[in-house]
Amino acid sequence: ETGVTQTPRHLVMGMTNKKSLKCEQHLGHNAMYWYKQSAKKPLELMFVYNFKEQTENNSVPSRFSPECPNSSHLFLHLHTLQPEDSALYLCASSQEMGKSSYNEQFFGPGTRLTVL
Amino acid sequence: SQQGEEDPQALSIQEGENATMNCSYKTSINNLQWYRQNSGRGLVHLILIRSNEREKHSGRLRVTLDTSKKSSSLLITASRAADTASYFCATDPTGANNLFFGTGTRLTVIP
Numbered sequence: 156e157t158g159v160t161q162t163p164r165h166l167v168m169g170m171t172n173k174k175s176l177k178c179e180q181h182l183g184h185n186a187m188y189w190y191k192q193s194a195k196k197p198l199e200l201m202f203v204y205n206f207k208e209q210t211e212n213n214s215v216p217s218r219f220s221p222e223c224p225n226s227s228h229l230f231l232h233l234h235t236l237q238p239e240d241s242a243l244y245l246c247a248s249s250q251e252m253g254k255s256s257y258n259e260q261f262f263g264p265g266t267r268l269t270v271l
Numbered sequence: 272s273q274q275g276e277e278d279p280q281a282l283s284i285q286e287g288e289n290a291t292m293n294c295s296y297k298t299s300i301n302n303l304q305w306y307r308q309n310s311g312r313g314l315v316h317l318i319l320i321r322s323n324e325r326e327k328h329s330g331r332l333r334v335t336l337d338t339s340k341k342s343s344s345l346l347i348t349a350s351r352a353a354d355t356a357s358y359f360c361a362t363d364p365t366g367a368n369n370l371f372f373g374t375g376t377r378l379t380v381i382p
Binding site: 157159198243259267 | 274301302304306311312313314315316319359361363368369370371372373374
């Protein structure tokens with residue numbers, strides 16, 4: 156148990172559906188991250204929030220829309236996805252970006268997304 | 272590219288043997304971290320080594336860092352079947368404020 160939870164753990168959706176992934180951290184951290192993990196590819200950083208402000212959008216298609224209402228919660232809203240978006244989506248948190256060189260990240264268990 | 276690259280991609284050993292995984296990177300770094308991932312789960316932080324450190328130990332784990340060669344190694348001694356997982360190195364490049372992960376080494380420990 157890392158202190159980062161993600162729901163749902165599994166999601167199957169059609170290309171026309173709208174769904175949301177939720178991440179919650181109980182560690183008092185101020186930075187949160189969304190990553191995409193596809194088979195045989197490096198972990199892809201999608202979005203970063205530091206103190207609720209988005210600091211990174213790694214050229215992610217607009218069909219993925221993040222939301223960070225507070226430092227403990229992070230959402231990823233999905234709409235009109237493509238089959239190639241099927242992957243494991245991981246949420247992570249860390250103390251704070253840029254303040255120290257440690258930047259250890261704590262990951263949630265992930266949401267396995269399948270787009271039909 | 273700022274991410275690390277692990278080598279080998281896959282490693283299979285007998286229980287009790289030592290496992291060594293390597294990571295190479297291309298930029299200057301603040302630190303390098305190793306993470307473990309069980310199949311289909313999130314990553315778990317194992318150990319962090321700062322750029323001014325050369326070796327670090329944590330239980331059965333030993334990490335080395337050679338900044339002149341831009342490489343790191345993770346040694347797991349006296350492996351157990353429960354060590355079966357994927358292992359990732361993550362670089363924290365100077366000035367980047369993010370971690371960059373490689374594709375990982377898939378370790379299988381045969382009982």
